[in-house]
Amino acid sequence: MGKRVLLLVNSSSGQEKGKALLYSFVEEFAKKNCVVTVFPILPRSRKLSTDSIVHKYKEAFDLIVCVGGDGTLHYLVSSVLEEGLQVPIGYIPTGSTNDFAASLGIPKDWKENIDGMVKGKPFYCDIGQLNEKYFNYIAAFGAFTKVSYGTEQKLKNNLGYMAYLLESIRTMPENLSKSYRLQVRSAEFSEEGEYIFGAISNSRSVAGFSGFPGSSREEKWNVDLQDGKFEVLLIRAPKNIADFGEILATIIGGVIPEDNPQVQFFKTSHLFLSAKEEVEWTVDGEFGGAYREMELKVMEKKVGVMLPSED
Structure with a gap:
């Protein structure tokens, strides 16, 4: 007998691609001699949420696969970590962005x-x-971060990524006017200042930015998903029209210039943030809570995601 596969399907993710292709997914696993058990993910159901399914069947499978977007994977990874499982994970992305x-x-x-x-x-x-919350690739606060979990699912299903862009444009004035006074502490960088946005990520793009500061193209793309480091991006609050222009140019350009005084970028494995008011976060596109004291750290090489062999 082949692998015992638990297949968790978020049918509402993306444009409902998972629902349309579900039979084909099961058939493909069966052709490879796998025994597949399928569960729909219903977040509001106590019995059919990701964490309840993983908890109940945690010893019964060789591989747990989720079908959905980055948020679906977020809940699966969190559930596996909460249960202390060593089982590998598979991911069939059918969401709107799939970063x-x-x-x-x-x-x-x-x-x-x-x-x-x-x-x-x-x-x-x-x-x-x-x-106490886990994240796979990004934890962020400030400007535009509510867009990822605040955009209506129906709109995302109909328009895909365009839905996020439309919501970002609609909320731009309020997003760029709100700032947080933060104390930032790490071994690499410490400062107290006003910030409109922050992203702590483990990804080859940060909130849509396609390049990081460095003296060469290789350094700009030197993001290692196994190095025990975050990529930290902080955008300071604009004080005047010129500052606003610097920020806007960076957002539109999608690449972080080294000489932009409004943008701070560094790598770290451990970061502390303190604020006088609660700061709302998004983690992997889902609501991540609101805090005054924040500790962020890396758990190195913690989860195994199945990928094709390179040889």
Whole structure:
């Protein structure tokens, strides 16, 4: 008998691609001699939420696969960590953005992806922790972060990524006017200042930015998902029109320039943030809570995601 596979399906993710292709997914696993058990994920159901399913069947499977977006994967990874499981994870991305899937190098062809889950090797990636919450690739606060979990699911299903862009444009005035006074402390960087946005990530893009500061193209793209480090991006609150222009140019350009005084970028494995008011966070596109005291740390090579073998 082949692998025992637990397949968790978020049918509302993306444009409901998971629901449309579910039979094909099961058939492909069966062709590879796998025994597949399918559960729909219903977040508001006590019996059919990701954590309840993983808790009940945690010893019964060789591989747990989720079908959905980055938020779906977020809940699966969190559940696996909470249960202390060593079982590898598979991810069939069908969401609106799928940022983390792209960073991991998960094949876009789902047949190739499933083949990698069955025949490939686990890639052990770093996982972040914000206080008591886990995150796979990003924890962020401030401008535009509510867009990821505040956009209506129906709109995301109909328009895909365009829904996020439309919501960002609609909320731009309020997003750029709100700032937080923070104390930032790490071994690499310490400062107290006003910030409108912050992202702590383990991804080859940060909130849509496609390049990081460095003296060469290689350094700009030197993001290692197994190095025990976060990429930290902080954007200071604009004091005048010129500052606002610097920030806007960076957002539109999608690349962080080294000489932009409004943008701070560094890498760290441990970070402390303090604020006088509660700061709301998003983790992997889901609401991550609100805090005055924040500790962020890296758990190195914590979760194994199945990928095709390179040889």
